[in-house]
Amino acid sequence: MPNAPLRILIVDDEPLARERLRTLLADLAPQLPNEVVGEAGNGLQALDCLRERTADVVLADIRMPGMDGIELASHLGRLVQPPALIFTTAYDNYAVQAFDLDAIDYLLKPVRAQRLLAALNKLPARRPEAALIDGLGRQLRGGGRRHLSCHERGRLLLVPVDEILYFRAELKYVTARTVDREYLLDESLTRLESEFAERFVRLHRAVLVARAALAGFEKAAGDDAEAYGWALLRGVPEKLPVSRRQWALARAAAGE
Structure with missing residues (x-):
């Protein structure tokens, strides 16, 4: 529908910041019809909102508890209908140099109405490269993502990294194993090893294991072609x- 309003999700842990963006969007409505389809206080809440309704664009802060804006960006790209993403933040040292502003915009608080309008008029935008997202995320939180995502029966599931016991490469996918179950991830084992080097160690060309999950080792039988030894x-x-x-x-x- 060419005249349909732009559907916007606001993500910020500060209620006053969300309220300001709502007010700005209402002021801009005569020039750019828009509808705020929801609000969220962090990335986890944002993904919950997007399970219930679709958005054309997400306005997201960067520093937020639970899941920050950079990690949210990495999960948005896995949605069936990924929205564009515009960062709205008080910090000027994260995305300005990392992202091509023709692809995704970066607005400093306090956000100004005309600057917001200019950013929204750039849509639709290309998604930023995953490598840039991950690199910026490590700068922000001092480590890799806190969650990995996978599609299952049409839903986007989030897997907390600290619950994963091991990763195992199988054909085109990587299996992530928790105590409760397995998840199929569209990830590279090499990329996971690089991102989570402090948490996981390589056992085999196809296996990474959480250091905290290791209980011990035993030598394999002499005629065992699959492994030199086994990790318990x-x-x-x-x-x-x-x-x-x-x-x-x-x-x-x-520690052995």
């Missing part, structure tokens, strides 16, 4: 293969 895990009965090359490194990571 806390919380699950499975054993993970350890290659000869990684044997000493894995045991050192477990």
Whole structure:
């Protein structure tokens, strides 16, 4: 529908900041018809909102508790209908140099009406590169993402990284295992190893394990072609293969 209003989701942990954006959008409505379809206090709440309704654009702060705006950006791109993203923040040292402003805009608080209008008129925008998102996220929070996402039966599921026992590469996908279940991720094992190097250690060309999940090791039988040894895990009965090359490194990571 060419005359349909622009659907906007506002994401900010400060109620006054959300209220200001609502007021600005109402003032801009004669020039750019828009509808605020929801508000959220962080990235987790934003993704919950987007499960119930669609948005054309998300206006998101960067520093927020629970899930910040940078991590939210990495999950938005996995939605069936990903909205464009515009950052609205008090900090001028994150996205200005990291993102091409023709692709995604970056508004400093206090946001001005005409600057917001100019940003909204750039839509639709391209998504930023995942590598830029991850790099900026590590600068912001001093580490990798707190959640990974996967599609299951048409839904976007979030998997807390601190609950993952191991990653295992299988064909085109990576399986993430928690105590309760497995999740199929559209991720690269190499990228996961780089992003979470402090939390996970490589056991095998196809396996990364959480250092905290390692319970011990045992040597494989001499005729076992699959592994040089096996890693024992806390919380699950499975054993993970350890290659000869990684044997000493894995045991050192477990403090043996």
